[in-house]
Amino acid sequence: MGIYELFFHTWYGGLVLMIISSIVMAKACDVFEASTEYLGRNLSEGVKGATLNAIGSSMPELLTTVFFLTLASRANLGRDLAASVGGNTGSAIFNSIVIPMLVIWIVVATVAGVKGVKIAKKVILRDGLFLIGAELVLLVLLSSDYITQWHGWAFTLFYVFYLAYTLLSMKRDQQGKPDHHFEPENWYTRYQLKYKKGRSIRSWVLLLGSTAVIALACAGLVESCIGMADSIHINPLFIALVLVAAASSVPDTIISIKDGKKGNYDDALSNVLGSNIFDITISMGLPLAVYLLVTGYKIDFREAGPTLIDIRIMLVVVTIVTMAVFYFSKELKRIHVFYLFVLYIIFILYAIGAASYGAGGDDILAQWAGQFIDFLNKEGGINESLQKVANGITSGW
Numbered sequence: 001m002g003i004y005e006l007f008f009h010t011w012y013g014g015l016v017l018m019i020i021s022s023i024v025m026a027k028a029c030d031v032f033e034a035s036t037e038y039l040g041r042n043l044s045e046g047v048k049g050a051t052l053n054a055i056g057s058s059m060p061e062l063l064t065t066v067f068f069l070t071l072a073s074r075a076n077l078g079r080d081l082a083a084s085v086g087g088n089t090g091s092a093i094f095n096s097i098v099i100p101m102l103v104i105w106i107v108v109a110t111v112a113g114v115k116g117v118k119i120a121k122k123v124i125l126r127d128g129l130f131l132i133g134a135e136l137v138l139l140v141l142l143s144s145d146y147i148t149q150w151h152g153w154a155f156t157l158f159y160v161f162y163l164a165y166t167l168l169s170m171k172r173d174q175q176g177k178p179d180h181h182f183e184p185e186n187w188y189t190r191y192q193l194k195y196k197k198g199r200s201i202r203s204w205v206l207l208l209g210s211t212a213v214i215a216l217a218c219a220g221l222v223e224s225c226i227g228m229a230d231s232i233h234i235n236p237l238f239i240a241l242v243l244v245a246a247a248s249s250v251p252d253t254i255i256s257i258k259d260g261k262k263g264n265y266d267d268a269l270s271n272v273l274g275s276n277i278f279d280i281t282i283s284m285g286l287p288l289a290v291y292l293l294v295t296g297y298k299i300d301f302r303e304a305g306p307t308l309i310d311i312r313i314m315l316v317v318v319t320i321v322t323m324a325v326f327y328f329s330k331e332l333k334r335i336h337v338f339y340l341f342v343l344y345i346i347f348i349l350y351a352i353g354a355a356s357y358g359a360g361g362d363d364i365l366a367q368w369a370g371q372f373i374d375f376l377n378k379e380g381g382i383n384e385s386l387q388k389v390a391n392g393i394t395s396g397w
Contacts, residue, residue: 014228015243021220022247025060028213029251031188032059033258035207038182038192038199058275059211060248061088061283063218069291071222077297078147078304079235081288083225085142085308086237088284089315090245091252092135092276093347096322098246099253101340103260103268104332111261116331123266126169127273128323130162134280135319139312141394143386147299149292150397155285162277214251221247237307238355242348269326276319309376309383310354310369318347 065084072080104117137158141151184190192202225244229236252275259268292298321343325336350372353365357373377383 011228011231014224014231017220017224018228018243018247021217021224022250024220025214025217025247026250026254028210028217029254031206032210032214032251033255034189034192035203035210036255038203039207058252058278058283059214060218060221060251061091061279062287063215064088064222064244064248065284065287066291067219067222069287071226074297077299078301079237080226081147081299081301082304082308083229083236083240085138085284086311087225087240087244087248088279089138089308089311090241090351091249092279092315093318093344094245094249095252095272095276095279096318097340097344097347099249099256099272100269100322100326100332101337101344102253103256103265104340105334105337106257107260107265108334111263116333117260117265117268118331119269119326120266121327123270123273124323124327126166127270127277128319128327130165131273131277131280132316132319132323134158134162134277135312135316138280138284139316140386140390142301142305142308142312143383143390144305144394145300145302145387145391146394147288147292147301148394148397149289151394152285152287152289152292155281156289159277159281159285162281166274218248234355234359235307237311238351238358241311242351305387306377306383307358309386310373313376313382314347314350318343 064087068080068084068087069077107114107117134155137155141154144151182189182193184193188206192206193199194202221244225239226236228243229239252271256268256271259265259271322340325339326332329336349365350369353363353367353369354373356363356366357370375381
């Protein structure tokens with residue numbers, strides 16, 4: 001067996017490639033974080049997390065979508081778009097549950113005198129409500145029978161509106177905070193801060209260079225996902241939903257943990273929420289719009305779309321639950337780590353059951369997931385109702 005066959009046509013080789021890609025992505029993320037830290041030095045707390053950090057740390061999700069689309073055959077476009085959406089959805093669920101859980105746990109365990117994490121209510125309301133809005137748009141529009149470039153532009157326009165609102169809120173709330181003091185700590189920050197003149201340009205060089213490395217890692221993630229799915233004969237959607245989602249969320253995790261340890265709790269959470277909005281709108285919408293504009297294709301989503309209905313509904317439910325926990329808690333403590341952990345375990349078990357059900361399994365998890373999926377897809381049910389609404393909106397697209 002050759003190296004290519006090992007990494008791209010076996011589940012264990014694909015898993016190794018996925019781990020290697022994650023490690024490379026984590027290293028590139030350190031460089032990326034240093035560049036955004038300097039470029040965003042004048043943004044108010046919370047806004048930097050929702051804009052620069054969120055956009056940059058979501059590059060893996062955006063580039064993953066690019067590779068899912070460009071590497072797909074015409075016959076598999078619907079399937080691979082569904083896998084891409086699954087990766088972005090899984091990443092959003094990972095961000096909403098696992099990253100806050102890790103931030104709370106690490107801050108409480110390592111920062112002296114800190115027993116809980118406090119988040120500004122305005123950050124939760126602003127970004128949380130926009131996130132729920134983006135998820136509802138996703139829920140409705142991806143119920144269409146056919147996906148066109150205008151679906152992608154609709155998601156992109158939603159993010160433009162969110163970004164404009166966020167920047168306007170920064171102008172209202174800005175209080176003239178002084179610039180941060182930066183010290184070189186490693187090779188890339190020594191290059192970045194070597195001379196006072198040109199620091200912004202060198203920061204952009206680091207930003208673009210690290211993004212290119214992340215792109216290569218994303219290509220590895222996509223190929224490993226498809227190879228693993230083909231080797232064990234399941235829909236790549238379920239590999240993307242859990243493994244690709246977790247791997248592509250490495251930059252979000254690192255940036256949020258660093259913000260949390262510095263005491264920038266608003267940035268830590270707004271990075272998560274802003275990244276989720278970016279994942280759902282730009283990471284999926286912009287590559288989709290450009291790809292379909294250039295190729296002139298229209299994606300038949302009648303078969304692949306229903307495989308996503310349960311995941312899209314679960315995303316909305318998870319977001320509402322986590323936002324309620326964050327908003328109504330005065331402080332996020334260790335008990336909240338336990339709550340979030342249990343919630344993610346439920347999601348993982350459901351994903352395993354859904355994959356087993358889709359492959360014809362009859363185990364207890366498959367039966368549990370299958371009951372929910374059948375309920376959503378029954379005649380006259382939720383999926384059919386959403387399809388009617390979506391097709392009514394997008395019939396002229």
